[in-house]
Amino acid sequence: MRTPRLAIAVGAVTLMMLAGCDRKAEEATVSLDRPAIDVSAQADDVAYHLPEVVVVDFEDGTTKEQFDALEKDWGIDLELADEEEGVDSAITVGTFQGDVATLLGTIRQNAKVENAEPLMRFSASFVPNDPAYEKQWNLKMINMPKAWDRVKGKGVVVAVLDTGVAYEDHDDFRQVPDLRGTKFVEGYDFVNKDRHANDDHGHGTHVAGTIAQATNNGEGVAGVAFEAAIMPVKVLDHFGGGTSADIADAIRWAADHGANVINMSLGGGGRSAVMEKAVEYARKKGVVVVCAAGNGGRGIVEYPAAYPGSVAVAAVGPAGSRAPYSSWGKELDIAAPGGDKSQGEEAGIIQNTIDPQDVSHAVYASYQGTSMATPHVAGLAALLFSAGAKNPDQVEKALFASAHPPKGATGWTDQYGHGVIDAEAALQALKKMGAASELNELLPTEVQVAKQEPEVTTSDVTAFSYGAMDWKPFAFGAAMLAFVLLTLGKKERPGYLNVFASPGFLIPLVLTTMGVFFVRWVAPANELTTSFVIPIPDWLNKIIFGRGSLANPLVYSALAPIVLSLLAIKLKGMRHAVGGLAIGFAGILAYTAWAKAPALAWLPFTFLAIPWLVVNAIICLFLARAMLKRETA
Amino acid sequence: MTTMKGTIRFRDLETGIWLLEAEDGKLYVLAGGDRKLKKNGARISVEGDVDAESPNLAMAGPRFVVKSYTFL
Numbered sequence: 001m002r003t004p005r006l007a008i009a010v011g012a013v014t015l016m017m018l019a020g021c022d023r024k025a026e027e028a029t030v031s032l033d034r035p036a037i038d039v040s041a042q043a044d045d046v047a048y049h050l051p052e053v054v055v056v057d058f059e060d061g062t063t064k065e066q067f068d069a070l071e072k073d074w075g076i077d078l079e080l081a082d083e084e085e086g087v088d089s090a091i092t093v094g095t096f097q098g099d100v101a102t103l104l105g106t107i108r109q110n111a112k113v114e115n116a117e118p119l120m121r122f123s124a125s126f127v128p129n130d131p132a133y134e135k136q137w138n139l140k141m142i143n144m145p146k147a148w149d150r151v152k153g154k155g156v157v158v159a160v161l162d163t164g165v166a167y168e169d170h171d172d173f174r175q176v177p178d179l180r181g182t183k184f185v186e187g188y189d190f191v192n193k194d195r196h197a198n199d200d201h202g203h204g205t206h207v208a209g210t211i212a213q214a215t216n217n218g219e220g221v222a223g224v225a226f227e228a229a230i231m232p233v234k235v236l237d238h239f240g241g242g243t244s245a246d247i248a249d250a251i252r253w254a255a256d257h258g259a260n261v262i263n264m265s266l267g268g269g270g271r272s273a274v275m276e277k278a279v280e281y282a283r284k285k286g287v288v289v290v291c292a293a294g295n296g297g298r299g300i301v302e303y304p305a306a307y308p309g310s311v312a313v314a315a316v317g318p319a320g321s322r323a324p325y326s327s328w329g330k331e332l333d334i335a336a337p338g339g340d341k342s343q344g345e346e347a348g349i350i351q352n353t354i355d356p357q358d359v360s361h362a363v364y365a366s367y368q369g370t371s372m373a374t375p376h377v378a379g380l381a382a383l384l385f386s387a388g389a390k391n392p393d394q395v396e397k398a399l400f401a402s403a404h405p406p407k408g409a410t411g412w413t414d415q416y417g418h419g420v421i422d423a424e425a426a427l428q429a430l431k432k433m434g435a436a437s438e439l440n441e442l443l444p445t446e447v448q449v450a451k452q453e454p455e456v457t458t459s460d461v462t463a464f465s466y467g468a469m470d471w472k473p474f475a476f477g478a479a480m481l482a483f484v485l486l487t488l489g490k491k492e493r494p495g496y497l498n499v500f501a502s503p504g505f506l507i508p509l510v511l512t513t514m515g516v517f518f519v520r521w522v523a524p525a526n527e528l529t530t531s532f533v534i535p536i537p538d539w540l541n542k543i544i545f546g547r548g549s550l551a552n553p554l555v556y557s558a559l560a561p562i563v564l565s566l567l568a569i570k571l572k573g574m575r576h577a578v579g580g581l582a583i584g585f586a587g588i589l590a591y592t593a594w595a596k597a598p599a600l601a602w603l604p605f606t607f608l609a610i611p612w613l614v615v616n617a618i619i620c621l622f623l624a625r626a627m628l629k630r631e632t633a
Numbered sequence: 634m635t636t637m638k639g640t641i642r643f644r645d646l647e648t649g650i651w652l653l654e655a656e657d658g659k660l661y662v663l664a665g666g667d668r669k670l671k672k673n674g675a676r677i678s679v680e681g682d683v684d685a686e687s688p689n690l691a692m693a694g695p696r697f698v699v700k701s702y703t704f705l
Contacts, residue, residue, distance in 0.1 A: 163690070203648045203690050240648070240690040241664055247688055267692040268662070270685060294692040295646050296660075302692050325646055327692070341645055356648060369647040371690055 053119040054100060055081070058090035059112050066112070067092060074107055093119060125149055128216040130178075132364065136221055137318050138337035138349055142376060144224065147383060147423035153225030156382040157185055158211050158261040159254035160375075161247060162204030163240060164189065164197045165232035166354050166362070173198040176205060176362040178220035178352035182212050187232035188253060190246040197232035201240055202356045206367055207265045208232065209351030210375035211382070220352050220364060224379025224423070228386070231259050236266060244269060247304070248278040251289070255282035260385050263378035264291040264310075265371030267302030279309040288385075288392045290378040292370035294327035299414070301329040311381075311396060314416060315339065315373035318347050321406070322415050326370055332417040333396075334403055338373030341366070348372075380423050384430050398430040473513035473535055476594070477587025480617075481509075484583065484625045492629045499628065505580040512536045512584025513591075535588050536560075536581075553612055556592065558619035561585050565623050579627030586620035589613045634700065636680045637661075643673040650691040653679065662691040666699035676705040 056078055058067055064080070067090070071078045078092035085091075096103055100118060107116040126148035133139075166176045167184045173196075187197040199205045208230050213223030235250045236242040247266070254262050262282060279289050289310040294302035305312035306329070315326040315338020322328065323340045339348035348366030355361040377399065384395045403419035403426075405411060412418050485496055499505050510517070516532040523529045531539060541555045561582040568574040593613035639655040641663070651663040651671055663670065665681060679702040685695040 201648065206648070236690055239664055240650075241687055241696065242689065243687055266688050266690050268695070269688045272686075275688075292692060295644075295650075296693050302688075304688070325644075325693075365648075367647055368645070369690075370692065371647050 052097065052100065053093060053095050054104060054107075055115075055117055055119050056092050056094070056107055056113060057115040058092065059114060060088060060090055062090040062112055070110060070112065074103060076103065126216075128222045129218050130213075130215060130220055130222045131218070132221045132350060135346060135350055137347075138339070138376065139222060139224070141318070141320070141337050142224075142380070142420070143422050143424040144222075147380075147427055150424075150427050151383050151387045153212065153228030153379070153382045153386050156225065156228045156260045156385045157231050157258050158225070158228050158263060158378055158382050159187070159231040159233050159250075159259035160204055160208045160211065161233045161235045161250050161254065161262060161264045162199075162207050162266065163201035163236040163238070164199035164204045164234035165208045165230060166199045166205040166359070167208075167230065167232050168196070168198065170196050170198055172360050173200075174354075174360040174362070176209075176352045176354060178209065178214050178217075178362075178364075179205070180219075181214035181217050182208075182223075182226065183229035185229045185231045185258065187234070188250070189234040190250045190253075191234050191237050191242070197234040198359070199232075199234075199354055200238040200359055201236070202353045202365070203236070203240060203265070203371065204232070204234070205353040206349075206351045206365060207263060207371060207375045209353065210349060210372065211263065211379040213351055221350055223351075224376055225382035225386070228379070228382040231257070242266065244272040244275045248272065248275040251275070251278040251282050255285045255287045259287055261378050261381045262287055262289045263375050264289070264304055265369075265374045267292055267294050267305055269303060271303055271306075275304055276307045276309075279304055279307045283309040283392055286391050288378075288381045288395050290374055290381060292374045293329070293332055295325045295369055295371075296327045297325045298327055299329045301327055301331040306331040311377060311399070312417065313338075313370060313374045313377050315368070315370045316416070316420055317343060319343075320404075320420055323368065325368070326373075328415045330414055332414060334377060334399060334417040335415075335420045336373040336376035337420075338370050338376075339366070339368030341368045377421055380421055380426055383423060384426060387427050387430055388434065389430055394430065394433060398426045398433060402426040402429040470514070473584075473588040473591040474510065475587075476591040477509055477513045477584050480586040480590065480621055480624070481583050484621060484628060487625065488629060494628055494630050499576070499579075502576050505576040505628075508577050508580035509584045509587075512581055513587050515539065535584075537585065537588055556589060556613060557616040558582075558585065558589075558623065561620050561623050565627060568627060575627045579624045582620045582624035582627060586617045586624060589617035589620065593617065634680060635683060636678065637697070638676070638678045638705070641670065641672055641675045641677055643671070644693070646693070647690050650693060652691075652693065653677070653697050660694040661697035662689060662693055662695070664689075664696045664698045666702060670699065670702060672704070678703050678705055 067078055076094040076096045078094040081091045081093045104116045107113055125145040127145060166173060167179055168175055188195060189197040209223055211223055212226050212228050212230050213221055215222040215226035231254060233250050233254055235247045251262060282289050291305035291310045291312055293305050293312045293314045301312050304310055311333045312331050314328055314332055314335040315323040316335050317323050317340025323338055326338065341348045345366050348368045349372040350364055350366045352362060353365050355363045381395050384398050389395045399421060400418040402422050404422055405413060405419035406416050485493060513535055515534045519529050519532040537555050541552055545552055561578065564578045564581060568578045593610050637655050639653045642652040642654050644650050644652060653661040653663050655661060679699050681697055681699040683695055684698050687696055689696060
């Protein structure tokens with residue numbers, strides 16, 4: 001009698017949990033933070049070699065019949081690479097599933113084989129035809145030609161918050177020739193309060209040029225992400241100065257108007273809470289904010305670069321060492337070429353800009369500064385978005401993981417941050433992360449990693465959720481109780497309904513699953529009352545680790561019931577209470593796994609969250625069963 | 634309003650920045666004044682306000698907004 005009942009109960013609970021898992025899989029939709037990005041540029045990703053395809057060159061004159069006979073032993077179907085020429089050369093190709101290296105080793109042992117190797121695909125790196133491209137040591141330094149083979153920035157918008165950009169013919173402003181062909185989206189002039197963010201200084205146009213100078217157009221020089229669109233936003237006046245209020249407004253405006261990356265080659269002044277909040281706002285909207293570290297040549301990173309939400313950029317010269325003017329410090333993130341004209345004019349960064357004396361006159365100017373380094377990083381961030389990065393976390397991880405630290409260093413330093421950027425390596429790093437992030441996206445959004453929003457746990461009862469009664473954890477607890485009672489033999493069972501009559505059992509069960517739920521009916525929401533209406537594990541997590549912290553796996557486990565049940569070995573009077581607590585824990589853990597598994601702190605892999613909860617729920621069940629069992633002896 | 638003595642310094646950074654190297658050794662990014670102020674190496678006495686709040690493209694220290702000046 002007992003065995004089938006146990007089997008039915010186990011089956012029922014397992015089915016319930018499996019159903020929960022299935023539901024998760026269906027719900028797990030891929031959420032793109034910025035769906036506007038066109039990722040079609042991924043198509044021009046070049047596969048350098050196709051390892052599953054092999055080339056075998058037989059002795060000249062080897063016939064198809066001969067190699068068909070040989071290939072049977074190798075388990076590969078080889079065909080002539082070229083019907084016309086192949087009859088003489090006997091060069092064959094074939095596709096193979098499995099360990100290619102071992103296969104090639106076997107093939108090479110045959111006397112009729114001259115050579116066997118993986119098929120290589122050759123492609124020349126992209127070299128733009130811009131006549132002064134040869135002078136752009138900075139682009140070669142960061143490995144641009146290889147990166148351009150993969151992606152050029154299509155579909156991404158980079159806002160340039162600066163002195164404006166010479167992007168249009170308006171009034172006495174003229175578009176500079178090497179921005180002809182560059183894409184622009186509507187910007188704003190926060191200094192003069194109009195729609196024409198033209199450059200009356202020369203700085204912003206130079207910076208915009210590094211990001212997206214018209215490239216391969218037979219004119220002037222190249223830019224990093226030349227298929228990206230520039231959003232010209234003027235925040236600095238014709239002397240190159242601005243206000244924190246204008247800049248903060250401009251950051252929010254750019255984030256609200258579709259920018260994916262914000263470049264701020266500006267800094268100085270004190271810490272501004274208004275600007276810091278604006279940077280945080282932009283980042284939460286999925287915007288990568290890139291800022292210059294400063295030109296003081298001292299160990300102070302200027303604001304806004306020093307705000308937590310922004311990527312702080314130092315400058316290096318052609319030799320790859322920190323430029324003497326570049327600021328450094330603990331908030332530094334990364335380094336990029338910014339020029340070092342102490343080594344000559346050609347060691348600066350050359351872009352097309354306006355003559356500061358005459359806004360309608362274009363010049364090619366060689367400038368140096370952390371302002372010049374910053375747009376290299378902003379441009380690379382645009383390439384990463386274009387290559388499929390989905391949020392600032394992914395962009396920054398790829399940037400930092402692929403940067404080259406200075407000689408002798410291995411990781412972050414206060415002079416170079418994570419090191420000097422490398423566009424090709426960053427794209428490869430993103431690609432490697434891609435496999436992991438796709439796996440990540442199959443998980444329910446609640447357990448995904450790399451979300452830029454601060455994680456909110458179930459312990460965060462807001463005034464909004466205060467009034468809503470959540471019976472579900474209790475319902476799960478009740479189901480768990482039914483399971484326990486059904487699996488106990490008649491003599492061991494304390495009675496189906498007797499347990500409910502025992503307050504020592506019922507109160508811990510209710511507290512663990514619903515908290516002091518009725519408080520919400522008699523008192524308004526405030527700091528104190530909101531902490532009464534949450535279940536015990538949420539409450540523990542809140543008081544131990546602080547409000548809004550990630551759910552701790554030790555709190556959301558069988559740990560508390562285990563500890564208490566050890567005490568109950570001696571103190572038999574505690575048993576029903578511990579049983580109630582264990583049932584409650586089993587209920588809430590199972591419910592959490594079923595409904596919205598929280599991101600658990602410390603766990604190395606997010607996919608472990610649900611198994612962790614399920615396993616601990618089962619442990620709680622066994623504890624509860626032991627606690628409720630009536631002594632038969 | 635502050636009065637300071639110092640030396641005008643041009644730095645070929647960014648689009649070209651003008652600094653006041655004050656007698657106490659501190660560097661200020663020059664703002665305001667007029668174009669005749671731009672004399673590299675000139676000794677000067679300036680009257681104006683220190684502005685440590687405004688972001689700018691020089692990023693080389695606080696700004697000194699010049700109201701009036703005399704070369705020494």
